[in-house]
Amino acid sequence: MTETHRLLIAIVSIGLYMLWVAVLFFKHRKKNNYAVSGEETLVVYASQTGTAEKIARAKAAALSQQEQTSVVSMASLKLNTLSSVSKVIFVVSTYGEGEPPDAGRTFSKALKKASSNQSDYLSHLSFEVVGLGDKQYAAFCQFAVTLFDNISALGARALSPLTTLDSGKGEHLSLLGSLPQDEQHPTHAFTLKNRVQLNEISLASGEASKEPSDHSEGKPSNPASPGLFGLSLNVDHSNHTQELHEQWEAGDVLEVLIPQQGQSPIVSRSYTIASVPQEHDVKLVVRQLVKDNGQLGLGSGLLTRSLPVSQSVQAYIRKNTSAIITNTQCPLLLIAAGSGIAGVRAQLAKRALLENAGPVWIFFGERHPMQDDVLDKTLSPFQNSDCIFKKSVIFSRQKGGGYVQQRLVEQRDEVKSFLGDTGQVYVCGHFEGMGQGVDMALQSILEAQAYNALADEGRYHRDLY
């Protein structure tokens, strides 16, 4: 080979490499930067479980009669996009303890940084903020409050004072009226086929009652709580519900309407669906909540005790976009405690029914090995699927036991190499205790860059309550 040949090969290789870099750059830019024309009103939502997104779409549908509107998730919004828009409407929920939903984390950080510089960067912009929250949480609509303040600090003009809605009391429902028909949720009758108790906690369990608190579910537990129930519900097909099966995916939630006495407003409770459509039945795993006065919780009491087999409840399936994992080839870490096994079961079933799905590593925490060995029972018939790489179980009330986040940290090196650069994480169960602990564990296991990439690249799915 002559010198000229070598030179030519080098030039062609460099050219190809630069072309590849350029392709990657533009692909990345397209994914992360939402392009708008200055004329349109941007409706931006940050939603964890889909309610704020629905309100954003309803608002956009109502506005589109008068003006050009676009709806966009905050996850794909860059701060500099707002420099080319004149009007923006934010519809945001609050998650964690007054924090943004996962889709709002990056934008919120960028906004906070920019607003601390006190510039008039957004003085051309007019805006509205609708906050969605629940007054049961101390930091009611905190993310909406912070967003409103930070946008104002950059010189933008508020078109109206901050609106806050308590979704726990159904204050958001009137805003859903202008949602297109196909995005509204007609309810259906879901008939209880069977119900089994998955654990064997007895009321006289001395060991259980000595324990002051238990973070396997994340909330202080009532020792008299008989525990966890598995339910199978059958959808009534007589009322055009055939398509229901096509609409539901692992990660989605069943929104159960609770029958109320007299004129009381309708209340609902969410339950992560534990099955996939191929199984036909909607399966749930419900923790029975016993309050201090001995009364059962409204939703869990209905599902675990007062609803007789063969009777039905009105419910609808709600999309839970942040919990849906489309890539089925990458490694998947499924983490749960207690009733969170529902989400793990659905995600596992999705992969187990595919050929050559990527590997799944399950981390599960419960209270007592003698009474709570619910893992294999619940995961049946997928508990021995080829896609399972490993199951790591930990019991909080066993000598030398602990919580699921501890198990993660103990196996940090293996967890890190299992996840690699493409692995996904799905966490299901209570936010308090378990969800928070797992988040801290992941932060300590992964370097900051890898942890941030997990959230930014949509590989961190938190189905927490």
Ligand SMILES: Cc1cc2nc3c(=O)[nH]c(=O)nc-3n(C[C@H](O)[C@H](O)[C@H](O)COP(=O)(O)OP(=O)(O)OC[C@H]3O[C@@H](n4cnc5c(N)ncnc54)[C@H](O)[C@@H]3O)c2cc1C
């Ligand atoms: C997206 C999502 C998915 C969910 N998935 C599931 C699931 O798969 N399985 C599941 O079991 N739950 C799930 N939940 C929780 C579920 O929606 C209900 O919140 C839960 O069943 C309690 O509701 P309830 O109506 O029975 O209790 P309520 O009647 O609403 O009573 C709750 C109240 O009881 C009090 N309380 C709470 N804990 C205790 C305690 N240990 N002792 C005494 N008092 C207490 C508190 O004041 C609380 O406000 C999910 C929630 C969300 C948001």
Ligand SMILES: Cc1cc2nc3c(=O)[nH]c(=O)nc-3n(C[C@H](O)[C@H](O)[C@H](O)COP(=O)(O)O)c2cc1C
């Ligand atoms: C784990 C969790 C934490 C929450 N934390 C708060 C909070 O700190 N403040 C608040 O006002 N609402 C809080 N909420 C209530 C939600 O904001 C409320 O349910 C809202 O309707 C959810 O909207 P979304 O479906 O768009 O995410 C929390 C809800 C969950 C499940």
